[in-house]
Amino acid sequence: MRRLTAPLVRCALALGLLAAAVACGGPGRSKVTIMVPWSGKEFQAFYAVVEAFERSHPGIEVEPEVTRALNEQLDAAVAADAEPDLAVLPSVGAIAKYQKEGALRKLDVDTGDYVQPFRGLGTTGGNGVTGEGGDVYAVPLKADVKSLVWYDVDATPDPPGSWADLPARHDTWCLGLESGPTSGWPGADWIADLLLARNGPDAYTAWASGDAPWDRGPVHRAWTAWGDLMGDALEGAAKTGFRDAAGKMPACSMGHGTLAAMDFDADRVKRGGYRYVPPPGRTLQVSADFVGKFTGNDGADEFIAYLASTEAQRLWVNQPGFALSADRRVTVADYTDRVQGGIAAMLHTPANTLCFSAADAMDPDVSAAFYRAVLDYANGTAEGPLLKALDKVQTALGPARPKSAPPLCGTP
Known part of the structure; x- marks a missing residue:
């Protein structure tokens, strides 16, 4: 893990490097540390928000701690009583875990302007049916819509009209499952999407909460449907980087996932x-991606309040990386990219039902086992033994979410 002070990052960015060895200095400022998992365009977008905060709060210096193994690093830091002031929490399961351990601090932030289910997932107490009220422990920094199948316009003269057309087509899927410590998640997202589309929010929530079997019923059918759809694309996918696979388009026909993760050329998207x-x-x-607080640093309170503000959210979505905001005050008109803005509109359409990522809602150990099983399946292991093993993991760990927890699905 690399700890980068704000002045150091300025030097690094100026040189085009994240690992510069010379700090620019800056005495007399209080420091706020924040652990983040981002690199490349995602970190660039985040750091633009950091710089804007520091300009308006000259007495506070934000020091990002960059790591690809965020869960492992944060677990170690909490166990050693060496927590960062703030940390990005990439899953609801992580929020629940650190709340249960008493590591997360309550936030004095109003998330009432965030659409559901985002505003409820970082709270505890209040109305467990709707996620309203209660104490806030995590704020959604940026959002994504995962349920999108992408294609290159020039290379796909006869695009699919709907998902129902996909099984009968002979497209080559851009499939990569390698993604560092969380390798396997692209397949997990596909399986979740197929289950949600076929069986609806109730079956989806039961599975994500640990109340449905893996080796039969909707989960088994969604798993095999994904395998049938991917076909030969599974071969070698476990060792292919997700962004590398998406970058092969149009050599391959289609990809699945968020706009932010596809790594498309920004000008061509526009x-x-x-x-x-x-x-x-x-x-x-x-x-x-949520942010939570682990220490009593007052400067951290100011920074997290800024991150949750409409000002910061509007700035963030127009940086590289195609981030979306779940803040209803950030409207489609605030997006300079119309494609990105059109996807953001899905988060604000009352007729839609938004269901938070199933793997993100599971116990982190169940998610890790899920991702591992996806990789093994891509490498040729039959789904039967893998799903039975996942049932055993789930049984050993118990339900991931209490009945009183805010719902995973909601309408904006």
Whole structure:
């Protein structure tokens, strides 16, 4: 893990390097540390927000701690009483875990302007049915819509009209499952989307909460449907980087996932060079990166309040990386990229049902086992033994979410 002070990052960015060895200095400022998992465009977008905060709060210096193994690093830091002031929490399961351990601190932040289910997932207490009220422990920094099938306009003269067309087509899927410590998640997202599209929010929530079997019923059918759809694309996918696979388009025909994760050329996106097919119905799988507080640092309170502000959210979505905001005050008109803005509109359409990523809602150990099983399946292991093993893991760990927890699905 690399700890980068704000002045150091300025030097690094100026040189085009994240690992510069010379700090620019800056005495007399209080420091706020924040652990983040981002690199490349995602970190660039985040750091633009950091710089804007520091300009308006000259007495506070934000020091990012960059790590690809965030869960492992944060667990170690909490166990050693060496927590960062703030940390990005990439899953609801992580929020629940650190709340249960008493590591997360309550936030004095109003999340009432965030759409559901995002505003409820970082709270505890209040109305467990709607996620309203209660104490806030995590704020959604940026959001994504996962349920999109992408294709290159020039290379796909006869695009699919809907997801129902996909099994009968002979497209080559851009499939990569390697993604560092969380390798396997692209397949997990696909399986979740197929289950959600076929069986709806109730079956989806039961599975994500640990109340449905893996080796039979909707989960088994969604798993095999994904395998049948991917076909030969599974070969070698476990060792292919997700972004590398998406970058092969149009050599391969289609990809699945968020706009932010596809790593498309930004100018070509703006020109409409890539288009997407949403899932059937009006139900979408969504995700978010949250931020939580682990210390009593007052400067951290100021920074987290800024991150949750409309000002910061509007700035963030127009940086590289195609981030979306779940803040209803950030409207489609605030997005300079119309494709990105059109996807963001899905988060604000009352007729839609938004369901938070199933793997993100599971106990982190169950998620890790899920991702591992996806990799093994891609490498040729039959789904039967893998799903039975996942049932054993789930049984050993118990339900991931209490009945009183805010719902995973909601309408904006």
